[in-house]
Amino acid sequence: MNTTTLPLFSLVALVAIATPGPTVLLALANGSHYGVRRSVPGMLGAVLSDFVLVGAVALGLGALLAASEFWFSVLKWVGAIYLGWLGIRMLRSRGGFEMPAEGSVQAQHGSRAIFMKSFLVAVTNPKGYLFCSALLPQFIDPAAAQTPQYIAISLVFAGLDFSVMLAYAFMGARAIRLLKASAIRWMDRLCGAALLALAGSLAFYRRANSS
Template identity: 65%
Template sequence: MTETLLLFAIVAFIGIATPGPTVLLALTNGSRLGVRASVPGMVGAVLSDFLLIGAVALGLGALLAASEFWFSVFKWVGVAYLAYLGLRLLRSTGSLALPSEESGGFAPSRRTVFLRSLLVAVTNPKGYLFFSAFLPQFIVPSEPQWPQYLALAVTFASIDFAVMLGYACAGAQAMKVLRAKGALWLERVCGGALLALAGSLALYRKQA
């Protein structure tokens, strides 16, 4: 199992490090709120990892693969939410740099930061289909499956948290270097990327 987890960790790291919605949120949260205030969003994304993998273990991934209706429900909810977040970033004035007591800046609540990342992940049907296709390759059918799924979930979530932490730190450092004008461009780029991801999800079709 150790060798299997190591191989899984390598493949998972490559997939997670490629910018996706939750990673982009970690980057923007780091730049706008600072690393510490970004942690609830990372926790939300990590919780979504356990929820998605648990759902796949229970067969939800197979249900979405088989049901056009439920696949479409998840897909369009995910598209709408990604587009909403992307448009908010595009419409930002770039003035939402690290809120502080001195500046009197407004920061979203920890609950809001947490829910944004959680909802982005759990409403994306590609995540369920990805785990449904990906995880069984690392499961030994002749052995108890729930302990294996739990080990894979802990491994994936740990890597996910570490990668998001790195992106949040990068965002916070970029804010210090780029200042207000750079913050505007960073938010524009991340907003455009989220809209592009919403578009790609809207065009996504299940494999027959």
């Protein structure tokens, strides 16, 4: 990877990340519920999953999922079921939920839950592995040491992901200040419906080489 390919990768990654998906929808919802600062654990969970995805591709897991119908299906259904569960919970949300006081045991547990939601949503999505396994090698110079290149890619990818989620969380936090409680409930329901739609698309998603 050189000074030319890294900006190109950044542009392609930014377009992919900014397209509304499960983690950015969660960032939007978290921002509307908890504010930007308390949404940070969810962003960090998604960032951790970015490192897992890039590391998995570097180790060949993406190729394994592309070749194995069984493991692809296992990961696909785990991700689809979890996304569907989150979507149903958001559809049933009453809106206006606030985190407990900072530093309390409830707040610590809430932060861990926010972190794990975003992490699990991203790390159980087989599309992410297949997308990264198809995209990342195109920006890797096979004649150079690959580990530093994958580290650079993961840092850029994680930084872009965090920035996009921060923007979505900010929009959610602004919405809760400008909209009525009933409107926030409808925002939750729209995000929940979107997550259910994503869960459905994931359930019917097939590998490119599947018949």
